[in-house]
Amino acid sequence: MTLRLQINGAPREFASRLTVEGLVAELGVAGKRIAIERNGEIVPRSQYGAVQLADGDKLEVVVAVGGG
Amino acid sequence: MEDKLVIAGKAYGSRLIVGTGKYKDFDETRRAVEASGAEIVTVAIRRVNIGQNANEPSLLESLPPSRFTILPNTAGCYTAEDAVRTLRLARELLDGHALVKLEVLGDQETLFPNMPETLAAAKTLVAEGFQVMVYCSDDPIVAKQLEEIGCVAVMPLASLIGSGMGILNPWNLQIILDRAKVPVLVDAGIGTASDAAIAMELGCDGVLMNTAIAKARDPIRMARAMKLAVACGREAWLAGRMDKKIYKASASSPTEGLITPKGKVA
Numbered sequence: 001m002t003l004r005l006q007i008n009g010a011p012r013e014f015a016s017r018l019t020v021e022g023l024v025a026e027l028g029v030a031g032k033r034i035a036i037e038r039n040g041e042i043v044p045r046s047q048y049g050a051v052q053l054a055d056g057d058k059l060e061v062v063v064a065v066g067g068g
Numbered sequence: 069m070e071d072k073l074v075i076a077g078k079a080y081g082s083r084l085i086v087g088t089g090k091y092k093d094f095d096e097t098r099r100a101v102e103a104s105g106a107e108i109v110t111v112a113i114r115r116v117n118i119g120q121n122a123n124e125p126s127l128l129e130s131l132p133p134s135r136f137t138i139l140p141n142t143a144g145c146y147t148a149e150d151a152v153r154t155l156r157l158a159r160e161l162l163d164g165h166a167l168v169k170l171e172v173l174g175d176q177e178t179l180f181p182n183m184p185e186t187l188a189a190a191k192t193l194v195a196e197g198f199q200v201m202v203y204c205s206d207d208p209i210v211a212k213q214l215e216e217i218g219c220v221a222v223m224p225l226a227s228l229i230g231s232g233m234g235i236l237n238p239w240n241l242q243i244i245l246d247r248a249k250v251p252v253l254v255d256a257g258i259g260t261a262s263d264a265a266i267a268m269e270l271g272c273d274g275v276l277m278n279t280a281i282a283k284a285r286d287p288i289r290m291a292r293a294m295k296l297a298v299a300c301g302r303e304a305w306l307a308g309r310m311d312k313k314i315y316k317a318s319a320s321s322p323t324e325g326l327i328t329p330k331g332k333v334a
Binding site for chain 1: 089160
């Protein structure tokens with residue numbers, strides 16, 4: 001089964017089921033100070049392990065950058 | 069008594085808030101922030117660059133939230149919805165931190181704020197428990213409306229973001245200051261130290277700037293200049309300036325006891 005996600009506006013495919021925690025590891029951002037929105041709703045960090053991603057999910061993964 | 073800037077019940081020793089954009093690298097950012105003496109620093113929220121160097125340093129490693137009050141902004145948002153979503157992400161990213169800078173832009177060229185969208189976003193954010201410091205036009209009516217919604221500080225522009233044009237309408241700022249019950253900070257348009265001092269001499273509670281420091285030839289030195297200018301303008305405001313006497317001179321030295329008595333020409 002292929003998991004098709006839209007991450008930060010770009011399509012991405014994964015070979016297996018994933019939790020948000022799994023996705024964070026796949027993206028190489030584990031341990032970084034990030035925040036995630038899934039289909040318009042915030043996913044609290046404490047729930048990364050529990051939230052199972054579904055085909056077609058739209059995700060935003062953000063960090064803090066320099067700005068005024 | 070110590071003169072502190074109090075925002076949402078928290079006291080700060082510095083009245084200068086600095087942005088962290090447009091610097092050469094994080095090291096320069098950190099050195100400029102240190103030199104400015106700022107305790108509150110703004111950051112933007114952006115998509116992670118996926119697939120890029122995972123060991124890339126991050127801004128918040130240079131400016132740890134344990135040391136600085138991080139003020140996430142909504143720069144680049146043109147709708148209330150985008151601004152609210154951005155700050156919900158920011159709150160999650162900063163472990164529930166509620167103090168935020170709201171700005172909803174209306175025009176890509178001038179970066180003037182879109183006040184109807186800003187007001188709508190402010191209402192939502194205040195209802196969700198955010199402490200909103202809000203970038204706004206220098207319109208006293210709108211500033212009052214933002215205060216009534218529950219914003220913890222209003223931040224009218226001095227001139228366009230990043231323009232360095234200085235304080236273009238001190239009269240409007242004065243009306244806002246006379247009426248405000250929450251802190252008023254000038255945000256945007258400061259170009260050099262005298263602009264910051266003038267803002268403080270008008271009675272502003274603080275100044276927020278980014279480009280004036282980051283794009284100075286020597287940003288670290290300008291950061292120090294701004295620290296001094298804000299403190300100096302504040303002192304002058306607290307001291308209470310003399311009255312202006314238009315076209316009326318008043319000698320500082322005694323008018324009696326001159327070696328050539330008054331009115332006589334030698």
